[in-house]
Amino acid sequence: MKIDGHTHPNLLKVPSQGDDFIRRAAELGFDSIIFTDHMPFTVTGDEHDRIPFGMVSDYCLAVKELSEKYRNIIGVACGIEIDYRKSCEDEIREVLSCGSFVRVLGSSHLNIKGFSIPFGKLTRSEYAARVIENYIDAADSGLFDVMTHIDVYRWVFSESETYPLADDGFYVNAALENLLRHLFLSMEKRNIALEYNTSPLFKKFDSDGAYPAREILNIASDYTLRYTYGSDAHAAHHVGFAYDSFEKIFKP
Numbered sequence: 025m026k027i028d029g030h031t032h033p034n035l036l037k038v039p040s041q042g043d044d045f046i047r048r049a050a051e052l053g054f055d056s057i058i059f060t061d062h063m064p065f066t067v068t069g070d071e072h073d074r075i076p077f078g079m080v081s082d083y084c085l086a087v088k089e090l091s092e093k094y095r096n097i098i099g100v101a102c103g104i105e106i107d108y109r110k111s112c113e114d115e116i117r118e119v120l121s122c123g124s125f126v127r128v129l130g131s132s133h134l135n136i137k138g139f140s141i142p143f144g145k146l147t148r149s150e151y152a153a154r155v156i157e158n159y160i161d162a163a164d165s166g167l168f169d170v171m172t173h174i175d176v177y178r179w180v181f182s183e184s185e186t187y188p189l190a191d192d193g194f195y196v197n198a199a200l201e202n203l204l205r206h207l208f209l210s211m212e213k214r215n216i217a218l219e220y221n222t223s224p225l226f227k228k229f230d231s232d233g234a235y236p237a238r239e240i241l242n243i244a245s246d247y248t249l250r251y252t253y254g255s256d257a258h259a260a261h262h263v264g265f266a267y268d269s270f271e272k273i274f275k276p
């Protein structure tokens with residue numbers, strides 16, 4: 025099954041994008057596309073690029089209508105991407121009770137109000153460790169099916185003067201490797217899949233490739249994990265982006 029399991033049509037705000045994303049996926053020969061618009065959080069008060077507050081069930085309904093419209097052409101399924109913070113578990117549970125989701129993506133975004141990890145005096149390595157620790161808590165929470173862009177800090181570093189992009193070997197220093205093993209063990213235990221996310225390839229911030237970086241995939245290969253593909257498209261022309269690179273690594 026060829027599935028793009030991570031896409032952001034911003035469906036309730038730009039309804040026409042739903043059709044655009046679906047047509048693009050069908051053109052590329054996908055069997056199925058999963059919409060995973062972002063959950064809004066009261067703590068951030070920010071709806072930018074997110075499902076509007078109180079409208080998660082409307083979002084699910086809109087996806088269902090599209091799945092009926094295209095049922096003879098391609099599968100369309102309802103998912104959601106959720107920023108994990110331990111303090112927000114109740115809010116997350118409440119949102120998840122508003123609909124049924126074939127995929128709940130656990131993620132961490134570092135540049136949004138209320139959720140950012142302050143740079144402060146952290147070293148680059150400490151900063152990355154904070155991110156992975158948050159993913160460990162997310163996996164342990166049992167709320168998620170898939171973990172996405174676990175080394176998202178690479179993007180932050182690419183845009184930061186405080187933390188210029190990592191040099192060789194940084195992605196997996198000893199401290200990070202320890203944390204990553206902890207994360208993968210938790211994911212293995214709970215049958216949480218690891219997403220191969222191609223958005224760095226079209227954002228072009230790093231020549232080293234998709235999330236997770238190759239060094240991290242090497243560590244993950246010591247565990248029995250499922251792998252999913254996600255383009256993380258925010259525009260129709262990014263749907264299915266570089267799917268061949270996923271196939272190359274995971275389906276020899």
Ligand SMILES: [Zn+2]
Pocket residue numbers: 105131132133172173
């Ligand atoms: Zn994300």
Ligand SMILES: [Zn+2]
Pocket residue numbers: 030032105256
């Ligand atoms: Zn996303």
